[in-house]
Amino acid sequence: MNAKKPVSKIAPSIGLKVQPESDKWILRLYVAGQTNKSLTAFENLKRICEERLKNKYTIEVIDLLVNPKLGREHQIFALPTLVRKLPVPVRRIIGDLSNTERVLIGLDLKPHK
Amino acid sequence: MTLTKSQPKRRLLPKSLTGIQGLDEITSGGLPKERPTLICGNAGCGKTLLAMEFLVRGATIYNEPGVFIAFEETEQELSENVASLGFDLENLIKEKKLFIDHIHLELSEIEETGEYDLEGLFIRLNHAIDSIGAKRVVIDTIESIFAGLPNPSILRAELRRLFRWLKDKKVTAIITGERGDSTLTRQGLEEYVSDCVIILDHRVTEQTSTRRMRIVKYRGTLHGTNEYPFLIDENGISVLPITSLGLTHGVTSERISSGIKELDSMLGGKGYFRGSSVLVSGTAGTGKSSLAAHFVSATCKREERALYFSLEESPAQIIRNMNSIGIDLEPLLKKEKLLFHAMRPTFTGLEMHLATMLKIIKEFQPSAVIVDPLNSFISADNSVEIKSLAMRLIDYLKLQHITAFFTTLTSGGASLEHTDVFISSLIDTWLLLRDIELGGERNRGLYVLKSRGMAHSNQIREFLLTDNGIILQDVYVGMEGVLTGSARVAQEAKDSSDMLMHKQLVEQKKLLLERKRKNLKAQIASLQAEFEADEAESLKLIGIEETRIANIAKDRKVMATSRKSKK
DSSP states (O other), X not given: OOSHHXXXXXXXXXXXXXXXXXXXXXXXXXXXXXXXXXXXXXXXXXXXXXXXXXXXXXXXXXXXXXXXXXHHHTTOOSBSEXXXXXXXXXXXXXXXXXXXXXXXXXXXXXXXX | OOSOOOOTTOOOOXXXXXXXXXXXXXXXXXXXXXXXXXXXXXXXXXXXHHHHHHHHHHHHTSOOOEEEEESSSOHHHHHHHHHTTTOOHHHHHHTTSEEEEEOOOOGGGEEEOSOOBOHHHHHHHHHHHHHHTOSEEEEETTTHHHHHSSOHHHHHHHHHHHHHHHHHTTOEEEEEEEOOSSSSSTTOGGGTOOSEEEEEEEEEETTEEEEEEEEEXXXXXXXXXXXXXXXXXXXXXXXXXSSTTTTOOOOOOOEEXXXXXXXXXXXXXXXXXXXXXXXXXXXXXXXXXXXXXHHHHHHHHTTOOEEXXXXXXXXXXXXXXXXXXXXXXXXXXXXXXXXXXXXXXXXSOHHHHHHHHHHHHHHHOOSEEEEETGGGGOOSSOHHHHHHHHHHHHHHHHHTTOEEXXXXXXXXXXXXXXXXXXXXXXXXXXXXXXXXXXXXXXXXEEEEEEETTSOXXXXXEEEEXXXXXXXEEEOEEETTEEEOHHHHHXXXXXXXXXXXXXHHHHHHXXXXXXXXXXHHHHHHHHHHHHHHHHHHHHHHHHHHHHHHHHHHHHHHHHHHHHHHHHO
C-alpha cells in the first residue's frame, strides 16, 4: 500500500494546504528513560518508518526524565507516546508500537476499517 | 478492606489539618498525614471544591504547598470556579504555593498500539511536587483515565502503583472519585486507598438541597461516624457536626427577667435562667411574638444585645405590631442593642440557615437569640433535620450562655403539648399559650408546662394584650371550669349574685324559724291558759260535788237518828 494516498486524501478534506507527498514527517517519541518499553517502541517505530516513510521522516526522542517540564507542556500522560507533529493534523499513539496494524491506522498510513 | 482490623498499642496516625471548618473536628485532627484519602460522591456534591480548599488552606494557613492534578477542568476554569469563595489561585500559583496541572485526555484522539504505562503522569506529578516542595496533592478525578484510555487492567495496576508512590513521596493526598452504583466509586478506587474514605452526598428534599459528608472509614483513628451536613458559602466549606459539641456546657444560675412581671413570678419569682432555652408554643394569634418582644425589650434594658431571627414577618412589621402593645423596638435597633435578621425558610436549605444563623450570632455577640417561629422551617418530612438544627443551635447557644427563645406554632388539631419540631426535650422552660374559646369569645391563656430547675406556678393565667403590654391575670377556676374574658367577668358576677341569693335564703330561713318559734310559744301559752281555765272549772265542780256528798251524808245521819227514836 502506498503511503501517499491517505495523506493527500486527508489534507484537502480538512481544508488545509495540500501537502506535497515529498513532505517531511516529524515524529516525536516520548519515553521515560531507557526502559524495555521505550526501547521496543523506538525499534518498532524505526522499522515502520523504514518500511513506509523511507527518507522522509525524522524521529525525535524526548526523555521526560531528562526534561520533565515537557510532560506538562506537551500533555503527555501515558508512556510511551508517539506524536505525529507533521504532517498535520497532530496524531497521538500510545504504547510500545508492537501492534503495527494499529500504528499504521494511528498514523493515518492506513484507513480505519 | 476491613475497618476493624485491630492494631493494639498502635499510636494514633499522624494527621494533617485540612483547615476546613468542622472537618478537622469530625476527623479528630484532619486527614491521615502523608497518605492518600479518597473522597467520593456524585457530580456536584463538592468534591473538587473540598479538595481545592484543602490545598488552599494548606498553602495559606499551614504553609504546605499543594499540587492539583485536574482531569476535568483547566487551570483557568478552576480558578474562576473558586474565585467566588475568595480563593485567589492565580496569586497562589505566582507565589509557588500551588501548582495546577490539567491533564487532557481524549480517547478518540488516542490510538493504543501495545503495552504502555502511566509513567508520564508520575513524571508530571513528581515534577510538580518537586518544583514547589508540595506537601499536599489532589488528583481530581483519577477515574477519568478509564474513560480516556483503553486497557483497564493496565490502568488498575498503574493506579495501585500511583497510590504506593504517593505514600513513598510522603505527600498528603486527596483522590476524588465518582460514586458508583454498588461501589463507592465507579472504578472501585476504594480498593487502593485503605486509610481514609469520605463520602459526599447531595440530596434534594422539598426543593431545598443539603450536602452531607460521612467518613466511611479512617483506619487507626477515632472519627465521627454520622452523616454531617456541610455547606458551601462564600467562605468555602463548613461541616457542621451535629453532636460533636456534647453535653458539657457549663450552666449559670443567674436569672433574667422575661419582661413580664407576672410571668417572672410564675417562674419562681425571678424569670428564666440565663443561657437556658425557652419555648413558647401556641396556636395562631396567641401572642407568641408579643412574649418574644417583651423578652427582647427586657434584654435590651439590661444593656445586653438581642438577636431576632424573624422567619415570617419583616422587621418593619414586627416593630409596627409591637408598637401597638406599647413596646418600641425602634430605638433599640438604632442603639444596635437589637438586630433583626429576617429570612424566608424556603430560601435556602436548613443547613445554610443554621450556618447563617451561627455566623450572625458570632458577629453580633448577643445575650439572647429569638427564633420566631422555629417551625416555619418544617416543610414535610424534615423533622429529623429540624431537630438536629435546633439541637445544634441550642448546643451552640448554651455553650455561649446565650438565652434561646423559640416560638412554635401549634397547628389547630394537634395536641398542645405536641410540638411539630419534637424539640420539647431540648427545652428548659416551656410556656404554653392557648386559646380558650368560650361564650363566643376567644381568650388567651398562658401556663408554664415545664421549667427545669425552678419552682414554677401550675396556674393558668389569662393573658391580656393591652396598650401597655402583656398582663397576666388570674383566671376563674371553679365548678364551671376555667373561664376567661367576659365569661370570667360574667361568671364572677353570677357568683356574687348567687352568693347574695344564698344569703337571702338564709335570712329567710332564719326568719321562718323565728316565726315558728314564736308560733310555738304562742301555742304553748294558749294551751296553758286553756288548761288553767279547765283546771279552775274542774276544781270548782269538784268542790260542788264534794259539798254535795258531804250534805248527803249529813242528811242520812239525821234521818237515821230520827228513825231509831221512833222504834
